[in-house]
Amino acid sequence: MRxxxxxxxxxxxxxxxGEVMQKLIIALIPGACALVWFFGVGIIINCVxxxxxxxxxxxxxxxxxxxxxxxxxxxxxxxxxxxLLGLALPPTSxxxxxxxxxxxxxLFGKHLYGGxxxxxxxxxxxxxxxxLISFPREMTAWLPPRELASVSxxxxxxxKGIFTGDFGFALDAITSATxxxxxxxxxxxxxxxxxxxxxxxxxxxxxxxxxxxxxxxLFGGLWLIHQRIIGWQIPFSLLGTLAICSLIANVVEPKLxxxxxxHLFSGATMIAAFFIATDPVTASTTVKGRLIYGASIGxxxxxxxxxxxYPDAVAFAVLLLNMAVPMIDHYTQPRVFGSSxxxxx
Amino acid sequence: MKRMLWKFHGGLHLPGHKxxxxxxxxxxxxxxxxxxxxxxxxxxxxxxxxVKVGDKVLKGQVIAKAKGYVSVPVHASSxxxxxxxxxxxxxxxxxxxxxxxxxxxxxxxxxxxxxxxxDYPTLSQSALRNKLREAGIVGLGGAGxxxxxxxxxxxxxxxxxxxxxxxECEPYITCDDLLMRERSKxxxxxxxxxxxxxxxxxxxxxxxxxKPEAIRMMQQAASNNTLIRVVPIPTVYPTGxxxxxxxxxxxxxxxSKKLPADIGVICVNPGTAYAIHRAIHxxxxxxxxxxxxxxxxxxxxxxxxxxxxxxVKDLITSAGGETEQIDRLLMGGPMMGIAxxxxxxxxxxxxxxxxxxxxxxxxxPSTAQPCxxxxxxxxxxPADLLPQQLYWFARSxxxxxxxxxHLFDCIECGCCEAVCPSQIPLVQYxxxxxxxxxxxxxxxxxxxxxxxxHEAREARVIRLENEHQAKLAEKKARLAKARxxxxxxxxxIAAAIARVKAKKSNQETEP
Numbered sequence: 044m045r046x047x048x049x050x051x052x053x054x055x056x057x058x059x060x061g062e063v064m065q066k067l068i069i070a071l072i073p074g075a076c077a078l079v080w081f082f083g084v085g086i087i088i089n090c091v092x093x094x095x096x097x098x099x100x101x102x103x104x105x106x107x108x109x110x111x112x113x114x115x116x117x118x119x120x121x122x123x124x125x126x127l128l129g130l131a132l133p134p135t136s137x138x139x140x141x142x143x144x145x146x147x148x149x150l151f152g153k154h155l156y157g158g159x160x161x162x163x164x165x166x167x168x169x170x171x172x173x174x175l176i177s178f179p180r181e182m183t184a185w186l187p188p189r190e191l192a193s194v195s196x197x198x199x200x201x202x203k204g205i206f207t208g209d210f211g212f213a214l215d216a217i218t219s220a221t222x223x224x225x226x227x228x229x230x231x232x233x234x235x236x237x238x239x240x241x242x243x244x245x246x247x248x249x250x251x252x253x254x255x256x257x258x259x260x261l262f263g264g265l266w267l268i269h270q271r272i273i274g275w276q277i278p279f280s281l282l283g284t285l286a287i288c289s290l291i292a293n294v295v296e297p298k299l300x301x302x303x304x305x306h307l308f309s310g311a312t313m314i315a316a317f318f319i320a321t322d323p324v325t326a327s328t329t330v331k332g333r334l335i336y337g338a339s340i341g342x343x344x345x346x347x348x349x350x351x352x353y354p355d356a357v358a359f360a361v362l363l364l365n366m367a368v369p370m371i372d373h374y375t376q377p378r379v380f381g382s383s384x385x386x387x388x
Numbered sequence: 389m390k391r392m393l394w395k396f397h398g399g400l401h402l403p404g405h406k407x408x409x410x411x412x413x414x415x416x417x418x419x420x421x422x423x424x425x426x427x428x429x430x431x432x433x434x435x436x437x438x439v440k441v442g443d444k445v446l447k448g449q450v451i452a453k454a455k456g457y458v459s460v461p462v463h464a465s466s467x468x469x470x471x472x473x474x475x476x477x478x479x480x481x482x483x484x485x486x487x488x489x490x491x492x493x494x495x496x497x498x499x500x501x502x503x504x505x506x507d508y509p510t511l512s513q514s515a516l517r518n519k520l521r522e523a524g525i526v527g528l529g530g531a532g533x534x535x536x537x538x539x540x541x542x543x544x545x546x547x548x549x550x551x552x553x554x555x556e557c558e559p560y561i562t563c564d565d566l567l568m569r570e571r572s573k574x575x576x577x578x579x580x581x582x583x584x585x586x587x588x589x590x591x592x593x594x595x596x597x598x599k600p601e602a603i604r605m606m607q608q609a610a611s612n613n614t615l616i617r618v619v620p621i622p623t624v625y626p627t628g629x630x631x632x633x634x635x636x637x638x639x640x641x642x643x644s645k646k647l648p649a650d651i652g653v654i655c656v657n658p659g660t661a662y663a664i665h666r667a668i669h670x671x672x673x674x675x676x677x678x679x680x681x682x683x684x685x686x687x688x689x690x691x692x693x694x695x696x697x698x699x700v701k702d703l704i705t706s707a708g709g710e711t712e713q714i715d716r717l718l719m720g721g722p723m724m725g726i727a728x729x730x731x732x733x734x735x736x737x738x739x740x741x742x743x744x745x746x747x748x749x750x751x752x753p754s755t756a757q758p759c760x761x762x763x764x765x766x767x768x769x770p771a772d773l774l775p776q777q778l779y780w781f782a783r784s785x786x787x788x789x790x791x792x793x794h795l796f797d798c799i800e801c802g803c804c805e806a807v808c809p810s811q812i813p814l815v816q817y818x819x820x821x822x823x824x825x826x827x828x829x830x831x832x833x834x835x836x837x838x839x840x841x842h843e844a845r846e847a848r849v850i851r852l853e854n855e856h857q858a859k860l861a862e863k864k865a866r867l868a869k870a871r872x873x874x875x876x877x878x879x880x881i882a883a884a885i886a887r888v889k890a891k892k893s894n895q896e897t898e899p
């Protein structure tokens with residue numbers, strides 16, 4: 044009789060791309076819940092629109108590329124892209140903006156390069172940057188956390204506004220500066236920093252509300268490290284560099300530069316450190332390379348936040364470092380067992 | 389005092405599945421009706437038959453002699469009659485056929501006259517090594533490299549450490565475990581012979597700490613030899629890999645493309661040590677070994693003392709397996725073993741385990757998904773390679789790049805593939821790339837040879853042509869010379885004639 048022949052190894056540890064993506068989405072939940080709590084139903088609507096458009100775009104791309112739709116859709120990678128973008132967009136983004144950003148992310152960010160695994164840039168961040176450049180006004184209009192809102196926007200109004208553009212108020216009336224924005228504006232007015240931190244948009248140790256959002260993403264991210272879905276290198280080096288830079292700047296000139304905890308617990312810091320920069324496809328693959336990659340993103344976030352033209356900097360920092368990945372990988376090869384040289388040129 | 393141990397990068401903690409087969413003592417496999425001896429059982433040259441069909445042979449008799457240096461003889465493992473010398477399926481991933489001697493056993497199991505060595509230290513080293521060769525001893529742990537060559541350090545460095553590799557890190561396999569538990573004295577006595585041959589400064593018996601019983605028995609047996617130490621090592625796959633084990637024990641790394649002996653270490657399997665003991669103290673050549681029969685498709689798994697040449701089918705039957713229930717039959721462990729396409733093949737000297745897996749026991753790879761560059765493979769690689777890079781290069785057939793990323797330092801342990809979330813058959817890609825490069829190398833050598841031959845021929849043709857031309861020219865010159873000398877003679881003759889004529893005419897005109 045003939046028996047089945049397969050090539051060794053015959054043991055595989057249970058682990059799949061689908062499972063990785065599933066855990067990533069689970070880990071996003073605490074931070075996402077905090078976002079919804081403070082900023083309302085708009086976040087959920089963003090995510091739902093993003094997911095639907097992403098799945099549809101992915102399906103069309105796969106159809107055009109004559110690939111199996113079910114196997115690729117079931118790996119869940121497109122869900123993660125959609126979720127990250129949905130969570131990154133302001134809660135008052137019009138529906139078509141979310142749709143355009145997501146479709147661009149999946150089509151141009153992923154499939155034009157050959158689909159999962161072949162894209163050099165983080166798709167969600169590509170979509171975000173496209174929107175940020177094309178629609179700067181809408182993209183920088185964040186609602187204040189709901190306890191601080193001067194006008195109370197009902198959840199229904201918000202939903203209606205997303206689809207019709209009519210929130211019942213002018214957009215400028217209901218949005219306000221984020222803590223990172225606020226510090227830039229206030230410090231340029233040469234107010235003493237103690238006074239700035241007294242402002243309502245600052246909370247206990249970060250931006251009001253934002254500190255809990257970041258705390259949620261930190262919690263989810265630590266769980267991912269514990270589950271060995273992501274390595275510690277990128278989050279650690281990113282947060283470490285950001286902390287060191289902001290500490291030095293803050294010690295030297297506290298009036299001009301934001302303090303460490305506000306840097307770490309405001310804006311997109313934690314979601315960037317644990318969910319965006321760690322995207323395996325676009326990040327460096329070597330241990331040393333990941334440390335360099337994370338540290339460089341942390342440095343760029345600090346630089347752009349402090350001196351750049353945009354209030355937050357994650358998307359640009361990540362995309363810039365995505366470009367540097369092939370070079371980082373090339374120069375950070377591990378030493379092969381039993382060899383003195385690293386790579387024979 | 390606890391010995392300091394080192395770590396190697398990567399590796400995996402795998403489910404052991406060892407209790408499936410290590411709960412019962414070693415039992416003798418029943419004597420099969422037919423025995424099949426492949427003429428090539430290990431690295432090196434194929435042995436040459438010295439018997440004919442119809443010959444009666446005894447247990448332990450040489451039936452094929454060694455040919456060349458890297459070769460050992462093959463012995464009949466029972467008594468009986470040679471019934472065929474023909475191509476049969478042999479253990480090989482390709483399911484290929486190769487020449488085998490087939491004998492029918494007579495049930496008497498009658499030995500030849502055995503000549504144990506009474507006092508081996510009195511023998512010269514080379515005579516002792518030759519005894520190992522004559523006994524057909526090869527490494528029983530891995531590729532079956534002839535032991536007599538391994539223990540011949542020659543002009544190399546002195547051997548610092550003799551390592552007995554009882555790690556047995558692959559899941560399911562327990563043959564060394566059982567051997568060390570039950571025959572520790574014999575193993576130690578074999579180690580002493582090895583030690584006499586290589587004169588190492590220390591002997592380390594490395595055993596993974598998931599085998600406490602084996603560790604205890606070996607410690608007991610080694611207690612009155614101060615040179616020998618039993619070292620329990622952490623259970624991590626593939627710590628039994630030669631390079632990894634030496635790293636764990638000594639902190640030294642075998643340089644790329646070098647052998648353990650190059651850094652003063654020799655690594656031997658306990659089964660080999662035991663076979664050496666049998667060969668020297670009892671005069672028995674290597675005709676049997678312990679084979680682990682395991683897997684959930686067997687009702688009666690365990691370890692069997694098996695004659696070399698026993699058909700796998702007989703062993704499976706005696707372990708209570710029915711071929712219909714076997715989904716996959718592996719020779720070796722689940723990480724590096726080869727899947728056999730038939731059970732109609734014999735046990736050879738390197739067969740340590742037969743794993744008859746039930747349908748849901750081993751993993752069946754699903755369709756490979758794209759690489760997401762997660763780096764899990766690099767984290768698991770015990771050779772510190774970048775498996776995903778090697779995969780890209782192998783896939784796009786950039787073989788030079790693959791080589792420069794140290795493809796040939798890959799030991800094919802399978803760690804990278806086992807952890808790959810995209811289930812890419814990485815090891816297959818590496819095997820493909822390796823064989824492609826070796827094939828190209830062979831072709832290049834052949835082309836080189838052909839080119840040299842062609843150039844030699846060209847040179848010869850030209851040389852012959854030149855010689856021919858030279859000869860012609862010489863001949864011409866000689867002829868020319870001959871012609872000129874002819875001419876001068878003619879001239880002389882003509883001159884003489886003229887003179888005579890002149891004289892005559894003078895005489896005629898004078899009067």
